[in-house]
Amino acid sequence: MDLQLKGKTAIVTGGGRGIGKGCVAALAEEGCNVVVADLSHDGETMAFLEELGRRTGAALVPVDGDVSREETADEIFRTALDRFGQVDILVNNAGRGAIRKPFHELTTEDWRSVQEITLNSQFFMSRAFVRLCRERDRAGAIVNVLSKSAFTTNSKDNTSYICAKSGAYGLTKGIANEMAPYKIRVNGVVPGYVQTERTYPDGEPRTERMRQLLPTGAFTTPIEIGRVVAFLCSDCAGQIIGAAIDCSGGTML
Ligand SMILES: NC(=O)c1ccc[n+]([C@@H]2O[C@H](COP(=O)([O-])OP(=O)(O)OC[C@H]3O[C@@H](n4cnc5c(N)ncnc54)[C@H](O)[C@@H]3O)[C@@H](O)[C@H]2O)c1
Numbered sequence: 001m002d003l004q005l006k007g008k009t010a011i012v013t014g015g016g017r018g019i020g021k022g023c024v025a026a027l028a029e030e031g032c033n034v035v036v037a038d039l040s041h042d043g044e045t046m047a048f049l050e051e052l053g054r055r056t057g058a059a060l061v062p063v064d065g066d067v068s069r070e071e072t073a074d075e076i077f078r079t080a081l082d083r084f085g086q087v088d089i090l091v092n093n094a095g096r097g098a099i100r101k102p103f104h105e106l107t108t109e110d111w112r113s114v115q116e117i118t119l120n121s122q123f124f125m126s127r128a129f130v131r132l133c134r135e136r137d138r139a140g141a142i143v144n145v146l147s148k149s150a151f152t153t154n155s156k157d158n159t160s161y162i163c164a165k166s167g168a169y170g171l172t173k174g175i176a177n178e179m180a181p182y183k184i185r186v187n188g189v190v191p192g193y194v195q196t197e198r199t200y201p202d203g204e205p206r207t208e209r210m211r212q213l214l215p216t217g218a219f220t221t222p223i224e225i226g227r228v229v230a231f232l233c234s235d236c237a238g239q240i241i242g243a244a245i246d247c248s249g250g251t252m253l
Contacts, residue, residue: 003234006031009084010233011076013037013067013125014094016045018196019145022222023091024049026230028058032089035061035080037072059083067094067121073128086138089233090129092122092168093145097198098161111160118164122171130175130184139183141233144172145225146188148248169244176242185241187232192248195219215250 010027014020016038024034036049041062049060063079065072080087095118099110122144133140149158150165169188176186193200193214200207200219211219228247231237246252 001236003030003230003236005089005230005234008032008088008233009035009080009086010089010091011035011037011080011087011125011129012091012093013076013121015091016041016062018198019191019194019222019225020091020093021045021048022224022226023093023143023145023229024060024226025052025223026226027089027091027233028052028056028060030230030234031056031058032230033059033061033084035063035076035083035087037063037065037067037076038094039066040064067125068116070124073124076125077128077132081132086136087129087132088138088140090125090140090142091145091229091233092125092142094121095145095147095164098149098155098158100157102157103159106160114160114164115167118161119167119171122168126171126175126186130179133179133184134182137182140185141237142172142175142184142186143229143232144168144186144188145229146172146190146244148190148192148246148252150244151190152252172244173242180241185232185237187237187240187242188244189225189228189232190244190246190248190252191220191225192251193219194222194225196222215253218249220247220249 010032015024015036053060147165150169172188
């Protein structure tokens with residue numbers, strides 16, 4: 001299916017690694033130019049972007065910045081507008097893993113850190129995007145990367161993350177409802193167990209144990225999430241508004 005995204009401009013936060021990289025790849029393969037926002041871009045990420053750009057013809061622009069800081073959103077959007085003149089798509093993917101502690105042992109700093117990186121970043125970036133779309137009277141699409149933790153609470157010592165991702169789902173529905181009249185669509189994707197550089201490295205006994213527990217016998221890959229994200233950003237998903245699309249490979253059943 002041609003998603004007709006050719007020539008669109010996307011911003012992907014946390015695009016230098018893991019699921020974010022899968023989103024950058026899927027959008028570039030559909031013909032989008034992508035601003036790749038991350039804390040930093042190491043040699044491996046730069047090599048990945050170079051190869052992807054060569055293969056797809058997409059312009060891929062790395063921007064360093066901490067998206068949990070309010071001012072970073074303005075910097076990222078300024079870079080995108082200077083380079084491409086417009087922004088059509090925002091993928092809020094950056095997040096930090098859970099700080100796994102029993103609830104009563106969580107410090108205020110633990111709590112703040114998870115909310116700031118995982119939830120506040122989605123607020124700052126989404127607000128900047130919606131302001132831009134409204135100023136220019138343009139349509140747009142936002143996809144927020146959620147987690148099955150927003151919907152099931154069966155993982156222990158995870159409350160700060162559960163709250164951040166539940167908040168991100170609330171943000172998704174709230175903006176979607178307010179902005180539907182202006183053709184700014186907002187949706188979420190819900191990964192379950194995605195194999196990334198950080199989560200389940202091949203060869204570790206823990207990875208193999210987890211693999212055997214998965215309904216499909218396989219982890220989700222970042223590009224599988226990326227392709228759902230690309231679909232949600234396209235007009236093919238024009239009637240999908242405020243949804244949280246389960247991409248968890250059956251782990252929420
Ligand atoms: N991997 C999974 O199994 C899984 C499951 C459910 C949800 N998720 C969610 O998917 C998203 C990506 O997860 P991942 O597994 O790919 O993580 P990852 O750690 O592999 O990649 C996250 C990327 O975000 C960047 N990042 C982190 N904090 C940032 C900040 N403050 N500013 C800018 N960039 C920042 C990191 O540098 C990194 O490149 C997260 O929101 C995570 O909660 C992941």
